[in-house]
């Protein structure tokens with residue numbers, strides 16, 4: 001795979017990671033895991049990669065095992081791996097089983113709800129909504145809250161416990177705050193990856209610039225969502241994330257094997273504590 005400039009995608013990623021790490025940024029990448037080898041993973045670690053998000057696109061056992069293999073390799077090289085699942089009405093019931101299997105392999109899990117805005121990372125709404133029912137979400141997030149206590153879930157507790165307040169995807173970011181901004185292709189400063197402006201840093205004097213404030217307010221006015229990363233940036237929970245930070249540090253410092261054992265212990269405990277949740281891995 002090549003970038004549009006003809007550079008092998010992996011070489012481009014490696015150079016970008018190295019550049020950002022040298023600028024003292026915390027660098028993570030998202031991947032489908034297709035092109036990962038042991039040597040490439042090790043080189044990414046050496047170039048300064050901190051974390052790797054593996055997105056589950058095909059909800060099959062084969063698809064999940066492919067990501068588990070990549071996640072385990074990343075962890076063994078000291079990169080913090082997370083498997084990211086997007087819950088829909090068709091897949092939300094499988095989430096507890098996927099989560100347990102993931103943490104038993106020493107990999108963190110993160111889950112979010114399908115968004116239906118129809119651009120970028122959202123599904124284009126066609127016909128019936130794919131958003132899971134409130135009951136499906138409540139059960140899945142209850143399971144994840146159990147695993148979160150052991151530090152094995154990337155979502156923060158606010159997201160896992162307050163999502164039902166905004167069902168279905170009716171949260172709105174605060175237009176007066178800049179908990180996050182998105183820098184788009186061409187250097188545009190966007191409210192988020194779904195809601196873009198035509199402004200670049202050359203057009204404004206900074207985030208207090210009236211033009212930025214005006215555009216942001218107008219764009220958010222008509223908007224709502226429940227994007228996990230934006231919600232969590234606006235509703236942080238440092239205390240609740242301490243255990244997750246501990247698990248991440250352990251992986252970072254060569255403790256992938258210990259985290260795997262910890263994940264198996266945690267999954268076993270949570271399954272016992274929440275026996276009415278279906279924890280079976282029901283993927284074909």
Ligand code: SF4
Pocket residue numbers: 171172173191192193194195219220223224225226227230
């Ligand atoms: S509410 Fe905010 S974060 Fe959500 S889609 Fe709209 S602009 Fe983006």
